[in-house]
Amino acid sequence: MASCADILRSEFPDLDGELFAYVTGILHGSGADFESVDELEEAVGELLREVSQDTKDDGAIREICQRLFNTLQLDEGQAQRCSQVLLDAPIQLSQITDGYGDTSADLLPGLLLKRGQTSMVNAKKLEKAEARLKAKQDKRLERDSLKSSGPVVLEEASASQASSKKETRMESSGKNKSYDVRIENFDVSFGERVLLTGADLNLAFGRRYGLVGRNGLGKTTLLKMIASQSLRIPSHISILHVEQEVAGDETPALQSVLECDTTRESLLREERDLTAKISSGRGEGTEGARLSEIYAKLEEIEADKAPARASVILAGLGFNTKMQQQTTKEFSGGWRMRLALARALFARPDLLLLDEPTNMLDVRAILWLESYLQTWQSTILVVSHDRNFLNAVATDIIHLHSQRLDMYRGDFENFMKIKEERLKNQQREYEAQQQYREHIQVFIDRFRYNANRASQVQSKLKLLEKLPVLKPVDKESEVTIRFPDGFEKFSPPILQLDEVDFYYEPSHYIFHSLSVSADLESRICVVGENGAGKSTMLKILMGELAPVRGIRHAHRNLKIGYFSQHHVDQLDLNISAVELLARKFPGKTEEEYRHQLGSYGISGELAVRPVASLSGGQKSRVAFAQMTMPCPNFYILDEPTNHLDMETIEALAKALNKFRGGVILVSHDERFIRLVCQELWVCENATVTRIEGGFDQYRDILKEQFRKEGFL
Structure with a gap:
């Protein structure tokens, strides 16, 4: 097989000595650091494109980089050296004189510049390429050291x-x-x-x-x-960015929202202090005038209407009257995020x-x-x-x-x-x-x-x-997702609940006399207000929670794949997606793990980066790859579209429609529901009701409720 030097001479006959020495130096000195052809192309591809002077397109440069990468992968005992002539330092062409030009030509046949010709590559680009390569090597060294020392330290945005x-x-x-x-x-x-x-x-x-x-x-x-x-x-x-959930403490939810209006809170605090001074006789005589100013400002900002406005926002986001008086520490993370949104809407x-x-x-x-x-x-x-x-x-x-x-x-x-x-x-x-x-x-x-x-x-x-x-x-590249078929003809019943009661506390039933069933052709969407029991019902269907009364029946050959609403909690964030699958499903080759991840858009460098460094949507794709690895014949998906981009949501819908098996999912994405689901189950009042008119009927029901409550 040709050496790297041979490939460069063949493909770039006009390559000057300085650049030749630089490229071969990178390939020889850093060849072991290139984990993929992408990394090699990033290091030298831009320089080779400039040298080619538009005679080679991106595909041709990519092919040359692939050949160079393959050459570097050969064992040292079998491969030729990357360059048969490797200089200790770049040649300074300005120092080459006629007196020893022949000797130099012997060293670099056909690579020296012709008299009067200047280098075809900008020196600044060489410096940038060197800096990129050094940064990549430093990053790899840091990553390798972190693997042995503890949790991954994430990169920062700038x-x-x-x-x-x-x-x-x-x-x-x-x-x-x-x-x-x-x-x-x-x-x-x-x-x-x-x-x-x-x-x-x-x-x-x-x-x-x-x-x-x-x-x-x-x-x-x-x-x-x-x-x-x-x-x-x-x-x-x-500026207000709704990013983190509200901290849990003794503050009631309604008061937590009202506190966002710092001007109002400050005026009310000063009013209380001044009133207390006057009542106790400690006043200096100026309190009355200041109180008049405060009352005028409070009236100007309509401070008296603030509690009602905050209550309307909380009610719209699902907080009933009782919940609005509960302390923030009593709410789960999801409800605290709603509180954060309510505070932002109130703060305007x-x-x-x-x-x-x-x-x-x-x-x-x-x-x-x-x-x-x-x-x-x-x-x-x-x-x-x-x-x-x-x-x-x-x-x-x-x-x-x-x-x-x-x-x-x-x-x-x-x-x-x-x-x-x-x-x-x-x-x-x-x-x-x-x-x-x-x-x-x-x-x-x-x-x-x-x-x-x-x-x-x-x-x-x-x-x-x-x-x-x-x-x-x-x-943009098309997103494709494919769920492996696990379809077998089972005699019914496949998955059902008969007269099921369930509660966490006897005083509060989550479900009472619940009866539902699904088969391998089902496409069911479960909707309902937060806290109505949607996720709980999914866990009862999977067998993770046992009914207090009633029967759960599942076919003996049923194999369920579950996507949790909190799927990130199931992932080890300190390792790569490839390592994640290898630990969960040992015994396969790295190529098989990469192929599985690639089916969900996690390919190339993404597959070997720490999962913690991936975006929310990319983590969801890793979770899909993990869920489908055992080839289930029934999927139960809790909010699967969260964090996914629109193209991936469309691809997910197509994949579920093509999948030969059953599907029950919880979702709030109207378009996704319309694309996938044939049945709509509404969780409310400790039971599940099947809506014959589908999502349109459900939307009409909600709008009618809004009108009655005065929201519309």
């Missing part, structure tokens, strides 16, 4: 932004009174990965923006950079940042939130993968892709139409220009050596140089 003297002057002088947000020419990275480069984000006050894009591209990171002021926002604009910041707000809500609360946000007066930036929610709430869509942000007016459906039209126009324009270029090139090639046409040829060459460089449409 942002940089070009400064604007005009905005800085306006900010310092206090003249900037606008509540529009303009963040221009900024970069965002997560560790070594560049998420955004040269991006612009313009948010007009009062509009509601939906931020969409594939999992792992940096949507959540961007929100965090804005919230932490890592990207400059005018200081007079208040100038810029509200929401990251997947519907993940913590049931269908009823989602419908209420859609209605509430439609009348929101300030600016919203929301990350969501719920198409119906975005259609109801968003006035604009921001699409994050290819390390940039594209803005679209209108809701999500409008965004999809405009995006498709843009892509078609871009492709047509590119193809038309390619044809035009070919037409000109044919003329140039035909008359290149015709003296009579020399001026025309020169004119055509200049025309080619002036043409803008158009790129073909950068289409």
